[in-house]
Amino acid sequence: xxxxxxxxxxxxxxxxxxxxxxxxxxxxxxxxxxxxxxxxxxxxxxxxxxxxxxxxxxxxxxxxxxxxxxxxxxxxxxxxxxxxxxxxxxxxxxxxxxxxxxxxxxxxxxxxxxxxxxxxxxxxxxxxxxxxxxxxxxxxxxxxxxxxxxxxxxxxxxxxxxxxxxxxxxxxxxxxxxxxxxxxxxxxxxxxxxxxxxxxxxxxxxxxxxxxxxxxxxxxxxxxxxxxxxxxxxxxxxxxxxxxxxxxxxxxxxxxxxxxxxxxxxxxxxxxxxxxxxxxxxxxxxxxxxxxxxxxxx
Amino acid sequence: xxxxxxxxxxxxxxxxxxxxxxxxxxxxxxxxxxxxxxxxxxxxxxxxxxxxxxxxxxxxxxxxxxxxxxxxxxxxxxxxxxxxxxxxxxxxxxxxxxxxxxxxxxxxxxxxxxxxxxxxxxxxxxxxxxxxxxxxxxxxxxxxxxxxxxxxxxxxxxxxxxxxxxxxxxxxxxxxxxxxxxxxxxxxxxxxxxxxxxxxxxxxxxxxxxxxxxxxxxxxxxxxxxxxxxxxxxxxxxxxxxxxxxxxxxxxxxxxxxxxxxxxxxxxxxxxxxxxxxxxxxxxxxxxxxxxxxxxxxxxxxxxxxxxxxxxxxxxxxx
Numbered sequence: 001x002x003x004x005x006x007x008x009x010x011x012x013x014x015x016x017x018x019x020x021x022x023x024x025x026x027x028x029x030x031x032x033x034x035x036x037x038x039x040x041x042x043x044x045x046x047x048x049x050x051x052x053x054x055x056x057x058x059x060x061x062x063x064x065x066x067x068x069x070x071x072x073x074x075x076x077x078x079x080x081x082x083x084x085x086x087x088x089x090x091x092x093x094x095x096x097x098x099x100x101x102x103x104x105x106x107x108x109x110x111x112x113x114x115x116x117x118x119x120x121x122x123x124x125x126x127x128x129x130x131x132x133x134x135x136x137x138x139x140x141x142x143x144x145x146x147x148x149x150x151x152x153x154x155x156x157x158x159x160x161x162x163x164x165x166x167x168x169x170x171x172x173x174x175x176x177x178x179x180x181x182x183x184x185x186x187x188x189x190x191x192x193x194x195x196x197x198x199x200x201x202x203x204x205x206x207x208x209x210x211x212x213x214x215x216x217x218x219x220x221x222x223x224x225x226x227x228x229x230x231x232x233x234x235x236x237x238x239x240x241x242x243x244x245x246x247x248x249x250x251x252x253x254x255x256x257x258x259x260x261x262x263x264x265x266x267x268x269x270x271x272x273x274x275x276x277x278x279x280x281x282x283x284x285x286x287x288x289x290x291x292x293x294x295x296x297x298x
Numbered sequence: 299x300x301x302x303x304x305x306x307x308x309x310x311x312x313x314x315x316x317x318x319x320x321x322x323x324x325x326x327x328x329x330x331x332x333x334x335x336x337x338x339x340x341x342x343x344x345x346x347x348x349x350x351x352x353x354x355x356x357x358x359x360x361x362x363x364x365x366x367x368x369x370x371x372x373x374x375x376x377x378x379x380x381x382x383x384x385x386x387x388x389x390x391x392x393x394x395x396x397x398x399x400x401x402x403x404x405x406x407x408x409x410x411x412x413x414x415x416x417x418x419x420x421x422x423x424x425x426x427x428x429x430x431x432x433x434x435x436x437x438x439x440x441x442x443x444x445x446x447x448x449x450x451x452x453x454x455x456x457x458x459x460x461x462x463x464x465x466x467x468x469x470x471x472x473x474x475x476x477x478x479x480x481x482x483x484x485x486x487x488x489x490x491x492x493x494x495x496x497x498x499x500x501x502x503x504x505x506x507x508x509x510x511x512x513x514x515x516x517x518x519x520x521x522x523x524x525x526x527x528x529x530x531x532x533x534x535x536x537x538x539x540x541x542x543x544x545x546x547x548x549x550x551x552x553x554x555x556x557x558x559x560x561x562x563x564x565x566x567x568x569x570x571x572x573x574x575x576x577x578x579x580x581x582x583x584x585x586x587x588x589x590x591x592x593x594x595x596x597x598x599x600x601x602x603x604x605x606x607x608x609x610x611x612x613x614x615x616x617x
Contacts, residue, residue, distance in 0.1 A: 010393065010394065013389050013392065013393050014393060014396070016389060017386070017389055017390070017393070017396075017400045020382075020386065020400075020404065021400060021403045021404070023489070024403055024404055024406060024407060024489065024493070025403060025406070026422065027415050027418040027419050027422060027489075028406065028410075028418075030418055030421065030422045030429060031414075031415075031418045034421070042427065043427060045427070045429060045432050109313075110313050110314050110317060111314065113309075113310035113311070113313070113314075114310055114311045114313070114314035114315075116310060117306075117307040117310035117311050118311070121306065121307040121310070122307075123307035123308065126307075129311050129315060132315065132318055133314075133318070136318050136322045136323070138599070138600055138603050139322050139326065139596070139599075140547060140551065140599060141321075141322070142551050142553075142572070143551070143592065143595050143596050143599060144322070144325040144326060144329060144592065144596070145575070146325075146329060146575055146579050146580070146585070146588045146589060146592050147324075147325035147326070147328040147329040147332070147589065147592065148321065148325050149579075149580065150328065150332075150339065150585060151324070151325065151328070153339055166321070167321055169317055169321070170314060170317035170318055170321050170322065172318065172322070175314060199306075200306040200307075200310075201306070204310070225409065228411070229410075229411040229412060229413075231411070231412070231413040231553070231554045231557075231558075232551075232553045232554065232572065232576075235557065235576070236576065236580055247411070248411055248413040248414065248554075251411075251413060251414055251417065252413060252417075252558060254417075255417065255558065263421065263427075266417065267418070267421075270414040270415075270417060270418060273411055273414050274410045274411055274414050274415070277409050277410070277411075278406065278409055278410060281405070281406075281409045282402070285402060285405075288409070289405065289497050292408060292409075292494070292497075293494070293497050293498055293501070
């Protein structure tokens with residue numbers, strides 16, 4: 001294998017990679033750019049990336065009876081304030097945080113003790129339980145959304161926070177992952193803790209949990225990214241109550257009343273929803289890529 | 299081992315076992331049972347209808363269109379997103395500089411909420427306002443139209459090209475045209491998925507031992523294609539098996555882009571299975587039919603995963 005760089009070949013490779021990068025970035029460019037522009041600039045496709053930022057009159061504000069000069073705003077301010085005014089976006093974002101955090105915490109509370117028992121305790125039926133975990137790994141929760149929905153409807157739980165969280169409380173993948181990790185923890189560590197008189201319960205949270213932080217962090221990223229971005233299950237579980245909307249559901253609402261003036265605020269909302277994870281990803285790329293591709297370790 | 303740990307263990311596994319049975323196993327059983335009924339939420343009872351729901355799936359045009367739209371989508375997205383992912387990984391691995399920057403950019407769509415990006419794509423592809431069609435239209439009447447007219451090619455005939463047709467009678471409606479909608483949705487699927495595959499292939503590439511390339515070179519593998527064919531591709535086998543499985547399962551589950559943009563239309567051209575379950579069962583309250591689609595869907599997923607596990611086990615043995 002020769003390692004010298006052929007300048008022409010190298011240039012062609014970069015040209016291909018740059019072309020790909022442009023296509024990948026295109027929608028992000030459109031999203032951010034249109035969140036900065038006035039409705040007129042969006043409709044006429046003018047103004048470059050940032051738009052001219054000429055002050056514009058908010059016609060809706062005028063209709064409400066305010067004096068014309070009190071309703072003048074620059075497009076960027078208009079779009080981002082409208083994102084929060086047209087819909088309770090702040091509430092949606094808090095719902096999103098509440099739901100994603102609850103899901104992750106419950107997943108850990110359920111999975112850690114089970115993983116500990118499967119990896120470090122001997123008990124009758126252990127192989128069976130592990131077999132059950134391996135079998136459940138085959139079932140994608142999205143695929144069985146309908147029967148879960150029927151069950152929740154039967155006990156009257158649709159349109160509640162609980163319905164957003166319940167299907168995700170069990171992460172067999174989390175159990176499997178933590179069990180594999182705990183297998184590598186030396187038994188001596190646990191025996192020493194038992195000598196000190198620790199109960200099995202406190203061993204899980206005071207000995208095993210601290211050793212598992214790197215694996216848990218990767219799992220946290222895996223879980224949070226999946227549920228912050230999830231649209232299918234919230235769409236199924238929440239039918240009318242807008243107070244329970246997660247960010248993707250809230251964004252989807254904008255499409256209902258689509259006239260030209262809504263595009264700017266809609267793109268602003270999209271930007272607000274997408275930015276937190278993108279920013280976190282850019283800051284901690286290695287960890288994120290590890291976390292997202294965790295399922296590759298199966 | 300201390301006697302107490304035995305009893306404690308049951309307490310530790312109890313919540314997980316209960317939830318596995320209640321949330322994962324029971325729904326599969328319920329879906330299987332309801333698929334033989336005409337159940338609707340709110341009705342007191344239901345009738346057993348035998349295989350009627352399954353029969354409909356192969357006889358009614360709505361459902362045969364569902365199966366073919368799903369198959370077309372999966373068979374488009376899976377090979378292309380895997381080929382692009384592998385291609386990107388190989389290119390990034392072979393350039394001297396900036397590889398990490400490309401990797402970061404290509405991974406961005408994996409992180410972004412697909413629903414949000416679907417709405418952005420819809421806007422970018424809007425027939426009149428969108429920047430794609432506007433950009434295409436701005437090439438009309440210039441050298442660009444002449445170039446993409448292809449008439450300068452010696453073997454070209456006089457028929458107007460795709461681009462000239464677009465200039466003359468308007469560029470495609472993309473999501474609004476049944477000849478384009480499925481491919482446009484599949485394009486978004488590929489756009490979103492290939493970065494994930496690229497990352498898995500990059501990880502796979504780091505585990506290919508360098509000595510193998512030297513050994514292959516000594517055996518006369520001189521061109522890049524030989525090295526790829528004889529060393530890289532076989533060594534990436536386990537990665538490929540995994541990538542194919544996970545990409546297929548994910549493409550089967552496509553929903554966000556369909557619900558937000560096309561609603562299964564036009565003319566059912568994008569009526570994929572997850573959207574069919576949502577529309578028929580959740581919106582139209584046809585729980586029996588929805589359950590039957592769920593069962594078929596699960597069947598596909600299970601078969602795929604079993605094949606994957608079988609292949610992985612066969613490969614693991616010699617390493």
